[in-house]
Amino acid sequence: MEFMPTPYYQLLGIAVTLAGVGMAAAYLYYRKKPKGCLNPEKFIEFKLVKKTQLSPNTARFRFALPTPTSVLGLPVGHHVFCRGKDSEGQEVIRPYTPITLDSDVGYFDLLVKMYPSGRMSHHFREMREGDYLPVMGPKGSFKYKPGQVRAFGMLAGGFGINPMFALIRAILENPKDKTNLHLIYACVSLEEMSLKEELDSFESKFPNRLKVYYVLEQPPTAWNGGTGFITKEMIQTHCPAPAPDIQILRCGPPAMNKAMEATLTHLDTYQICSSSSDLMVPVKLQEWD
Numbered sequence: 001m002e003f004m005p006t007p008y009y010q011l012l013g014i015a016v017t018l019a020g021v022g023m024a025a026a027y028l029y030y031r032k033k034p035k036g037c038l039n040p041e042k043f044i045e046f047k048l049v050k051k052t053q054l055s056p057n058t059a060r061f062r063f064a065l066p067t068p069t070s071v072l073g074l075p076v077g078h079h080v081f082c083r084g085k086d087s088e089g090q091e092v093i094r095p096y097t098p099i100t101l102d103s104d105v106g107y108f109d110l111l112v113k114m115y116p117s118g119r120m121s122h123h124f125r126e127m128r129e130g131d132y133l134p135v136m137g138p139k140g141s142f143k144y145k146p147g148q149v150r151a152f153g154m155l156a157g158g159f160g161i162n163p164m165f166a167l168i169r170a171i172l173e174n175p176k177d178k179t180n181l182h183l184i185y186a187c188v189s190l191e192e193m194s195l196k197e198e199l200d201s202f203e204s205k206f207p208n209r210l211k212v213y214y215v216l217e218q219p220p221t222a223w224n225g226g227t228g229f230i231t232k233e234m235i236q237t238h239c240p241a242p243a244p245d246i247q248i249l250r251c252g253p254p255a256m257n258k259a260m261e262a263t264l265t266h267l268d269t270y271q272i273c274s275s276s277s278d279l280m281v282p283v284k285l286q287e288w289d
């Protein structure tokens with residue numbers, strides 16, 4: 001059989017086809033996985049487009065991303081560093097956890113509690129729509145894969161609800177994710193309890209997947225939730241029973257985190273994986289006492 005050399009135009013045709021297939025694959029890949037807008041080494045400025053006061057010391061800040069189809073690119077449960085100036089004009093940097101997900105395109109939201117003498121609180125209090133906030137991230141080491149556990153028990157205090165809320169949304173809005181969620185959410189007062197409406201609405205939409213137990217230090221007269229701080233009994237009643245495929249997450253202000261660690265250590269039924277810089281800490285449940 002005689003060898004027939006491939007004509008030049010045939011080779012060119014093959015090369016053009018292969019290049020086209022490659023470009024189409026790259027386009028589909030990047031369209032499927034849009035690039036985030038954050039840089040873990042560098043502050044990037046985002047414009048404040050809406051500030052909604054939710055209570056005298058809490059506000060929701062919406063920042064625009066560069067284009068209406070941009071995504072922030074923050075893994076669920078991670079946080080960012082925000083830079084501002086305190087009342088003396090000194091630079092201050094603090095971590096915050098967006099409550100939006102990458103399914104929210106074109107913007108991201110921070111829910112911020114502003115303390116009367118807080119340094120970064122001063123910056124947020126003074127921010128007006130149209131101002132820019134320097135943000136750096138993603139930061140954090142919390143890892144979540146759908147189906148990683150059968151159920152999460154979640155202990156949230158104050159602003160600690162923010163990463164929990166993002167995780168709850170990520171799970172319930174993913175039809176392929178069947179994880180069950182048991183949240184105990186503690187605050188000083190009802191007025192300070194952010195995201196309650198959103199959580200109530202998720203609970204009625206997913207009654208078999210999400211259970212929320214609210215705890216208030218200063219409850220109103222008619223109150224059917226818990227009172228005081230989160231206790232061992234509340235955890236035992238409202239969190240899933242210990243099993244290898246159950247994980248407890250805790251997240252809150254330093255005082256609550258310390259108290260939870262003491263309670264859980266005292267119970268001697270938990271393995272605590274602590275990390276000082278991370279807000280969301282997985283606590284592995286072994287068995288009830």
Ligand SMILES: Cc1cc2nc3c(=O)[nH]c(=O)nc-3n(C[C@H](O)[C@H](O)[C@H](O)COP(=O)(O)OP(=O)(O)OC[C@H]3O[C@@H](n4cnc5c(N)ncnc54)[C@H](O)[C@@H]3O)c2cc1C
Binds near residue numbers: 095098277
């Ligand atoms: C990983 C991580 C994520 C966070 N995400 C959020 C978030 O999404 N939203 C949010 O609002 N905060 C969040 N925080 C807390 C936030 O980073 C700041 O600590 C908080 O905003 C106070 O900063 P500040 O500079 O205003 O107060 P500072 O100047 O540091 O403190 C001044 C005073 O404010 C009061 N104060 C400060 N922090 C607390 C507190 N936690 N509890 C009680 N009193 C306090 C105290 O009186 C304190 O003496 C997060 C913290 C971490 C570690």
